[in-house]
Amino acid sequence: xxxxxxxxxxxxxxxxxxxxxxxxxxxxxxxxxxxxxxxxxxxxxxxxxxxxxxxxxxxxxxxxxxxxxxxxxxxxxxxxxxxxxxxxxxxxxxxxxxxxxxxxxxxxxxxxxxxxxxxxxxxxxxxxxxxxxxxxxxxxxxxxxxxxxxxxxxxxxxxxxxxxxx
Amino acid sequence: xxxxxxxxxxxxxxxxxxxxxxxxxxxxxxxxxxxxxxxxxxxxxxxxxxxxxxxxxxxxxxxxxxxxxxxxxxxxxxxxxxxxxxxxxxxxxxxxxxxxxxxxxxxxxxxxxxxxxxxxxxxxxxxxxxxxxxxxxxxxxxxxxxxxxxxxxxxxxxxxxxxxxxxxxxxxxxxxxxxxxxxxxxxxxxxxxxxxxxxxxxxxxxxxxxxxxxxxxxxxxxxxxxxxxxxxxxxxxxxxxxxxxxxxxxxxxxxxxxxxxxxxxxxxxxxxxxxxxxxxxxxxxxxxxxxxxxxxxxxxxxxxxxxxxxxxxxxxxxxxxxxxxxxxxxxxxxxxxxxxxxxxxxxxxxxxxxxxxxxxxxxxxxxxxxxxxxxxxxxxxxxxxxxxxxxxxxxxxxxxxxxxxxxxxxxxxxxxxxxxxxxxx
Numbered sequence: 291x292x293x294x295x296x297x298x299x300x301x302x303x304x305x306x307x308x309x310x311x312x313x314x315x316x317x318x319x320x321x322x323x324x325x326x327x328x329x330x331x332x333x334x335x336x337x338x339x340x341x342x343x344x345x346x347x348x349x350x351x352x353x354x355x356x357x358x359x360x361x362x363x364x365x366x367x368x369x370x371x372x373x374x375x376x377x378x379x380x381x382x383x384x385x386x387x388x389x390x391x392x393x394x395x396x397x398x399x400x401x402x403x404x405x406x407x408x409x410x411x412x413x414x415x416x417x418x419x420x421x422x423x424x425x426x427x428x429x430x431x432x433x434x435x436x437x438x439x440x441x442x443x444x445x446x447x448x449x450x451x452x453x454x455x456x
Numbered sequence: 457x458x459x460x461x462x463x464x465x466x467x468x469x470x471x472x473x474x475x476x477x478x479x480x481x482x483x484x485x486x487x488x489x490x491x492x493x494x495x496x497x498x499x500x501x502x503x504x505x506x507x508x509x510x511x512x513x514x515x516x517x518x519x520x521x522x523x524x525x526x527x528x529x530x531x532x533x534x535x536x537x538x539x540x541x542x543x544x545x546x547x548x549x550x551x552x553x554x555x556x557x558x559x560x561x562x563x564x565x566x567x568x569x570x571x572x573x574x575x576x577x578x579x580x581x582x583x584x585x586x587x588x589x590x591x592x593x594x595x596x597x598x599x600x601x602x603x604x605x606x607x608x609x610x611x612x613x614x615x616x617x618x619x620x621x622x623x624x625x626x627x628x629x630x631x632x633x634x635x636x637x638x639x640x641x642x643x644x645x646x647x648x649x650x651x652x653x654x655x656x657x658x659x660x661x662x663x664x665x666x667x668x669x670x671x672x673x674x675x676x677x678x679x680x681x682x683x684x685x686x687x688x689x690x691x692x693x694x695x696x697x698x699x700x701x702x703x704x705x706x707x708x709x710x711x712x713x714x715x716x717x718x719x720x721x722x723x724x725x726x727x728x729x730x731x732x733x734x735x736x737x738x739x740x741x742x743x744x745x746x747x748x749x750x751x752x753x754x755x756x757x758x759x760x761x762x763x764x765x766x767x768x769x770x771x772x773x774x775x776x777x778x779x780x781x782x783x784x785x786x787x788x789x790x791x792x793x794x795x796x797x798x799x800x801x802x803x804x805x806x807x808x809x810x811x812x813x814x815x816x817x818x819x820x821x822x823x824x825x826x827x828x829x830x831x832x833x834x835x836x837x838x839x840x841x842x843x844x845x846x847x848x849x850x851x852x853x854x855x856x857x858x859x860x861x862x863x864x865x866x867x868x869x870x871x872x873x874x875x876x877x878x879x880x881x
Contacts, residue, residue, distance in 0.1 A: 303648065303738065307845045312826030315499065316529070316536040329852050349649040352682065353845060354825075355500065355584040357600030378653025378684055379584055383600035429486060431614075441602050442508060445609055449512050 295343040295369050298334065299402040300327075302347030306380065309351070309359035319361050326362040340367025343408075345400045347373065350391075351380025360384040370408060372397060372415055372425075385432045388440035393426040464714030466620040467687050468655035471595035471711070475578035481617045483718065488614050489578050492594075493521050494607050496582030497563050499528035499827070502547040503540050504601035505608060516551065517611035523555040523572055524548055525563035528821045561793025561819040564588040564676060564761035569795050571703025575690040575711045580607055584679045585761055585842065591668065591675035592698070593690035593711040598679065618654040618684055620719040625662035627727030632877045634771060635666055635673040636763060636840065636860035640732035641724070643680050644742030651683030657713060658688050662726035668697035669767040676762050677842050680739040689713065731876055733838075734858040737846040745863060748873045754835040756781070756868035757849075758809075758861055759790035759817065760824040763840020766796040766805075768861040773805040775865035775879055776812040787868040790817035812868070826850045838867045 304327075314325045327334040344350075344363070350373040351359060360383045363371065370390040374397055384391045392408070394415055400406065400423075407416045410433070415423040438444045443453040465473070465480055473481045475489035496505070501524055509515070516522060526544055529537040548556045557566045564585050573579055575593035580586065582604045589596025599607070607613055623642060643650070658674045666674070671688050678686025688694075690708035698706060713719065730744035758764050758772050769791060781787045789809050791797035797819055800806040810816065817823075823830055824841040830850020831837050837849060837856045844856035859867070862876035869879055 305845045307826075307843075307848050311847055313830070313847075313850070315827070316540060329846055349647075349682070352648050353584065353843065355582060355586070355598040355600050357602055360600070375649055375652075377649065377682060379598050379600070381653070382603055386600060386602040386606070431486075441606050442511075445512055445514070445606065449514065451512070 293341060294405040294407050295341055296339065297343055297345050297400055297402060297404040297406060298331070298338065299400065300330065300344060300346040303349045303352060304330070304346050306351060306353035306356055306359035310356050310362050315356065315358065319358060319365050322358050323362040323365040326366060335366060338366050338368065341369050342367070343369050343406065344371045345373070345397050346371065347397070348375045349377065350375070351377040351384070353377065355379055355383070357383040357387060360387045360389050364389050372400070385435050386441040388436050388438070388443070390436050394423050396423040399423060464717040466655065466717045466719055467593070467657055467689055467711055467713045468595065468618055468620050468685065471576065471578060472615055472617055474576060475595065483617050483619055485617045486614060487617060488612050491521065491580055491607050491611055491613055492577040493523065493572055493579040494604065495523045495525065495563055495567055495579065495586070496604055497524070497528050498526045498530065498541050498544040500582030500601050500604070502544040505605055506543065506547050508602070508605045509608060512609065514609045516608050519551065519553055522553060523557070523567055524553055525566055526558040527562045528825065528827050530559045530820050531818050559820070561795065562761040562821055564672070565765055565792040565796065568592060568672065569701055569793060571698055571701035574698060574703055574706045575694065575708045576706070580604065580613060585676050587678040587683065587686040588672050588676040588761065590678065590685045590687040591671040592694055593688065593708065595685055595687070597684045620655045620657050620713065620717070621651060621683070622657045622659055622713070622719050622721050623724065624721060625658070625660040625724045625726050627662055627725045628665060629662055629726045629729065632862050632880050633726070633729055633731060634860040634862060635670040637729055637732045638726065639674055639677040639680070640734055640739065640742040640858065641729060643677065643739045644732065644734070646681060648680055648738065648740045649682035651678065651681035653682060653684045656681055656683040656686045658686065663688060664691065667767055668693055669765040672765065673762060680842055731860060731863050733863060733873060734844060736844055736855045736857065739843060739858060745859070745873065745875045748857065749875060751857070751873040752836060753785065753838045753857070753867050753872060755786045755788065755831065755837040756864050757788045757823060757837055757839040757841065758864055759788065759822055759839070760841040761792050762842040763861055764790055764792040766799050768840060769796065769800045769805050769809065771861040772865040773808040775862055775869060775876055777808045779812055779869055781813045781868045782871050785868055785871050787812060787814045788817055789814040790822045791819050794819050823849050831856070838864050838873060840864050
């Protein structure tokens, strides 16, 4: 039985300064996460629940290399981001931190508070009415990275250490 | 298969093949590359890498290939900044890092000015404007801190061999036009993800005619095009800059895109380009300056790796020579490096700016990333920086326009967005 996930619906061009504002960057991720998306969705950081997903428009994560923009979502328990396109740098950072990004052209069929399930094998997003929204394939080594909880855990395993808990 | 073997290659393919120890690589292929140089700064570097390296019990793979620059939180404004910079300094000392540039300017300018980035190299930087290194014919791109940790431990990084999107510029830039205008034009046309994380290559006579620092502006803002890298084939201009920087002699000859290589070509005419301005809150909101002319501004900011190199300061001084900015307009100048600031002082360029009423800010990232003295609420800023995202320079209610140093200086002079060609003597 696959878990269902509640959708937070965002627009296009969600940039790294919205996800991890510059003024908060001097702090640790616990603090940065409380400012995540404050400009566009002030209630997000307070109300998001572990397992929720973000569905956004094109160009998610454009801007800075600051990986806190992905780490903040991991910290808040976001299970995945679903968008038609991402900044390439954000894409790398997300997988390195164990955050799943699904590239899906058909996000217009998903709205705020919808419930979706994720089929990671295909991969696809399954909307509430059962419609399968196909996503672009993800290279196996990146799926392995997400399953391990990120590159740090993979490096720990290689060094013979216990993985850190996400 | 022999025909495929003889297939012409792009500059990006040649650089990646070299770094992955292969004769050639195919588009779309995922390869592992050895890293020739890893650069990071006080924000992305030690404070993140040190705890992760300790948790792994790992060592830096090759300290001679690491460059650390303190530029984001210097000069230290508060206790948090002091703590972050102290971590960087203590770690640099403990690790005995051979290449550390502390409070000497912004990494994307300081590192090339010390000859670290050379044709044929594969480099990573812990900062999104790392594509700046592509101006030297190096495959340089930005990574986050965790990926940088992977590089620190293994000396390697994976890449998907990109397509090349070639921006071919014919003609010659008229007076008062710069690489910044070329970039704002391209970003306005293709959008912030128009580069699709592929390789952009800048070429053609108008690019070949640019100074090294102007080429760096093109490559720098490849980040705003969403490209992984912004490459320029090295030539005599590159070699002369690197020789002056004290770099070892380099072989520029092999690093070019073969005729007939598979790529997407876009053509532009520099001779008919207008000065460009990007309106709040995206570099992609970019149009000819006439569309925004007359918009009142409170602050004119000449700063950042994108827009406060020596050539940028010279451009601003051409506009401001013999003038002063009107009361009510703040002109802020934060040179990109101490070296550029010193040269600007020697040339009299700095004095022209100060005589015009400029406030001289530290040679650091400063307000560009909202880290230094941030911009206040409800003000309108025109800036030579790369990004005008909402809140980027401090206050979410600040309205930030982007332009070339000529355009920003002209706006300072008139107190409103102005076509710099109107005020250039």
